[in-house]
Amino acid sequence: MTTPLLKVEHLTMRFGGLTAIGDLSFEAHSGQITALIGPNGAGKTTVFNCITGFYKPTEGMITLTQPDGQKLLLERLPGHDINWKGRVARTFQNIRLFGGMTLLENLLVAQHNVLMNASGLSILGIFGARSYKRAEKEAIELAEYWLEKTGLIDRADDAAADLPYGDQRRLEIARAMCTQPLLLCLDEPAAGLNPRESLLLNDLLISICREHKTSILLIEHDMSVVMQISDHVVVLDYGRKIADGPPDAVKNDPKVIAAYLGVEDDEVEKTEAEIATIAAHAKGDAR
Amino acid sequence: MAQASLDAKPAAQPTRFERAFKDAFIAALVMLGLSVPILALRAEQNMSNEVILIPRPWLVVICCLIVFVGRLLLGLFVFNRAPGAKPLVETPSAVKTAWAKFAPYAAQVGLGAIIAYPLVALYLGGPQGAIKWIDNFGIQILIYIMLGWGLNIVVGLAGLLDLGYVAFYAVGAYSYALIATKVIPATFPDLGVWAFWICLPVAGILAAMWGVILGFPVLRLRGDYLAIVTLAFGEIIRLVLINWVDFSGGYAGISSIPRPSFFGIPFNASESGFAARFGLEFSPIYRTIFLYYVILVLALVTAFVTIRLRRLPVGRAWEALREDEIACRSLGINTVSTKLTAFATGALFGGFAGAFFAARQGFISPESFVFLESAQILAIVVLGGMGSLFGVVIASIALVGGIEILRELDFLKAIFGSDFDPTQYRMLIFGLAMVLMMLWKPRGLISHREPTVFLKERKSISGSLVQEGHG
Ligand SMILES: Nc1ncnc2c1ncn2[C@@H]1O[C@H](COP(=O)(O)OP(=O)(O)OP(=O)(O)O)[C@@H](O)[C@H]1O
Numbered sequence: 001m002t003t004p005l006l007k008v009e010h011l012t013m014r015f016g017g018l019t020a021i022g023d024l025s026f027e028a029h030s031g032q033i034t035a036l037i038g039p040n041g042a043g044k045t046t047v048f049n050c051i052t053g054f055y056k057p058t059e060g061m062i063t064l065t066q067p068d069g070q071k072l073l074l075e076r077l078p079g080h081d082i083n084w085k086g087r088v089a090r091t092f093q094n095i096r097l098f099g100g101m102t103l104l105e106n107l108l109v110a111q112h113n114v115l116m117n118a119s120g121l122s123i124l125g126i127f128g129a130r131s132y133k134r135a136e137k138e139a140i141e142l143a144e145y146w147l148e149k150t151g152l153i154d155r156a157d158d159a160a161a162d163l164p165y166g167d168q169r170r171l172e173i174a175r176a177m178c179t180q181p182l183l184l185c186l187d188e189p190a191a192g193l194n195p196r197e198s199l200l201l202n203d204l205l206i207s208i209c210r211e212h213k214t215s216i217l218l219i220e221h222d223m224s225v226v227m228q229i230s231d232h233v234v235v236l237d238y239g240r241k242i243a244d245g246p247p248d249a250v251k252n253d254p255k256v257i258a259a260y261l262g263v264e265d266d267e268v269e270k271t272e273a274e275i276a277t278i279a280a281h282a283k284g285d286a287r
Numbered sequence: 288m289a290q291a292s293l294d295a296k297p298a299a300q301p302t303r304f305e306r307a308f309k310d311a312f313i314a315a316l317v318m319l320g321l322s323v324p325i326l327a328l329r330a331e332q333n334m335s336n337e338v339i340l341i342p343r344p345w346l347v348v349i350c351c352l353i354v355f356v357g358r359l360l361l362g363l364f365v366f367n368r369a370p371g372a373k374p375l376v377e378t379p380s381a382v383k384t385a386w387a388k389f390a391p392y393a394a395q396v397g398l399g400a401i402i403a404y405p406l407v408a409l410y411l412g413g414p415q416g417a418i419k420w421i422d423n424f425g426i427q428i429l430i431y432i433m434l435g436w437g438l439n440i441v442v443g444l445a446g447l448l449d450l451g452y453v454a455f456y457a458v459g460a461y462s463y464a465l466i467a468t469k470v471i472p473a474t475f476p477d478l479g480v481w482a483f484w485i486c487l488p489v490a491g492i493l494a495a496m497w498g499v500i501l502g503f504p505v506l507r508l509r510g511d512y513l514a515i516v517t518l519a520f521g522e523i524i525r526l527v528l529i530n531w532v533d534f535s536g537g538y539a540g541i542s543s544i545p546r547p548s549f550f551g552i553p554f555n556a557s558e559s560g561f562a563a564r565f566g567l568e569f570s571p572i573y574r575t576i577f578l579y580y581v582i583l584v585l586a587l588v589t590a591f592v593t594i595r596l597r598r599l600p601v602g603r604a605w606e607a608l609r610e611d612e613i614a615c616r617s618l619g620i621n622t623v624s625t626k627l628t629a630f631a632t633g634a635l636f637g638g639f640a641g642a643f644f645a646a647r648q649g650f651i652s653p654e655s656f657v658f659l660e661s662a663q664i665l666a667i668v669v670l671g672g673m674g675s676l677f678g679v680v681i682a683s684i685a686l687v688g689g690i691e692i693l694r695e696l697d698f699l700k701a702i703f704g705s706d707f708d709p710t711q712y713r714m715l716i717f718g719l720a721m722v723l724m725m726l727w728k729p730r731g732l733i734s735h736r737e738p739t740v741f742l743k744e745r746k747s748i749s750g751s752l753v754q755e756g757h758g
Pocket residue numbers: 015018020038039040041042043044045046047093
């Protein structure tokens with residue numbers, strides 16, 4: 001087996017007495033969509049925050065392997081370098097756009113470091129250097145590409161806060177993609193979308209993964225999305241991994257079903273009927 | 288009265304007038320309670336140095352009446368309006384359409400007026416009368432415009448609330464004053480006439496350096512904490528200037544600071560002075576006019592750099608930082624260095640303005656750099672509309688010019704008697720005007736934001752969508 005793109009080993013995160021993640025290990029392989037699922041409060045967002053440098057993990061190691069074979073320890077990098085050097089991009093569960101800026105501006109801010117270098121740390125830029133103009137033009141072209149791809153091109157000059165919810169979610173993905181990441185971490189991208197938008201999102205994610213060599217780590221509550229698009233599923237409950245494997249195997253795992261229904265092990269039988277219907281439902285969706 | 292008819296017992300419901308009357312009566316009572324201890328008696332000394340109390344019942348009555356009538360009017364016409372009603376003061380549509388036609392040319396027209404201003408003042412006021420108008424109004428306002436534009440980078444663009452901006456102004460002023468009065472005479476006395484032109488960049492750079500020194504520890508703080516620490520920093524600089532007498536002269540300040548030369552030609556009555564060289568009769572007005580254009584150019588450089596920076600990645604990063612710092616970090620933006628550049632750039636222009644201030648005054652002391660100064664610059668930025676260069680201009684003219692104009696309130700003596708000192712009411716009138724202004728335009732005069740780049744069409748963004756920053 002090839003080396004995984006992202007390798008999380010023995011990751012533990014404590015907040016005071018609360019262990020939000022306990023000894024979690026999993027891998028995400030390049031060219032795949034890895035889903036991270038689990039009931040509310042399982043610690044999924046906390047895993048993202050550790051990977052993207054917003055929290056320093058209490059224990060554990062997060063290794064990212066670059067295409068040239070170089071290994072980066074993400075928990076040691078300063079927050080902003082995880083995106084720039086490590087090439088990991090993310091979106092947020094509660095959307096964080098630059099609301100007062102236009103869509104295009106949002107996507108240009110995402111290319112900050114590239115443009116900053118082209119502008120000679122602003123000094124060449126102030127004098128209107130040709131090289132900076134060229135770099136900005138390229139940046140705008142990349143932004144246009146992603147606006148086109150997410151179907152937002154007609155609203156390029158509107159304020160991001162003016163967009164409807166579903167569009168804001170897609171804009172956030174476009175913005176993350178403008179940093180040209182190796183790994184894209186999406187925190188519940190389908191939350192609040194209607195079924196049609198959700199289907200479009202699936203296509204977008206699959207195309208990002210297949211055409212742009214960007215692997216995806218996905219937190220999702222909507223099981224149908226997870227089952228349809230993910231190659232690999234990791235299930236968390238109370239900060240611990242309870243299952244890990246291909247979607248078909250995971251969805252029939254009794255521990256997963258129990259965790260999702262919030263029942264004790266001995267109560268499983270009582271709710272068997274419910275479980276059966278849910279499993280049938282999930283199977284239907286998977287087709 | 289739709290509401291009354293919906294009520295089950297309309298008769299029991301007090302009418303609007305009754306309610307307003309009752310409310311006004313209570314307010315007047317409160318005023319009475321307040322004014323009796325404060326206003327009713329005035330303590331004075333008589334010939335034999337004894338304290339005598341002069342009763343002033345009428346003053347109390349008048350004050351209570353003012354409160355009563357004011358509150359009644361408010362109760363009748365302002366409060367309890369139906370939700371969703373039109374704003375109290377609305378811009379008339381005629382004004383709006385006229386403004387829409389004028390707006391594209393506003394910058395050019397404004398710039399033309401500002402360039403022509405000293406000449407017009409000279410023509411209207413003569414060499415003697417014009418000095419006051421060019422100096423007290425023109426130069427004063429331009430200094431504040433420049434300071435406003437400098438602070439606008441920090442507060443308006445990057446969203447960092449800096450209450451100690453005057454510190455950088457002080458650093459610039461003292462840098463110039465000390466270098467020009469001590470360092471240059473001791474080292475290269477020949478360069479004396481060029482002192483201003485040499486020290487200007489030095490003062491700016493020193494101020495920017497202080498911006499970075501302050502920024503490093505402080506910029507990890509957010510919101511209120513940042514505001515308080517910057518405020519303290521401003522005070523510390525002032526206290527150091529007061530107490531480190533050997534260095535800064537303490538309260539006495541630094542005097543006989545060299546004035547700027549006309550690129551090497553001093554403005555004096557000598558043979559080699561400006562007037563003699565150009566075959567003019569000597570008059571202080573030339574220097575004043577020259578100073579006016581110097582600060583104008585400095586201010587325009589500030590504006591130019593700000594406009595350019597806004598369209599560069601660093602400027603966009605500042606605004607993005609104001610919108611959402613966490614998102615910035617997730618996009619690989621080094622938030623600390625981005626904030627530092629904002630701080631340093633703002634400080635740089637504050638330093639330039641400070642050096643100019645010292646050169647124009649010829650004398651500086653810590654008195655010129657009190658907190659009120661920071662507050663006034665901040666008021667200009669907020670009143671102008673955060674991030675708007677044009678708003679800062681209007682706000683400076685209104686605030687600084689307004690305060691100066693209010694000095695000329697002598698005619699009020701005719702109404703209130705010769706005891707009445709109008710200058711004492713300056714700040715009161717001024718404060719009232721600010722409150723009214725903020726009722727009318729709560730997000731500043733120019734609240735919309737112009738995007739820095741566009742694909743098809745430039746659409747300005749409503750102020751209500753733009754974040755104000757939180758540290
Ligand atoms: N900064 C923090 N300080 C203290 N506790 C935290 C912090 N962040 C998260 N937690 C706790 O960690 C646990 C996991 O939270 P997390 O947000 O990761 O869950 P989640 O799996 O993303 O849930 P959801 O599906 O609701 O988004 C929760 O109990 C939460 O209260």
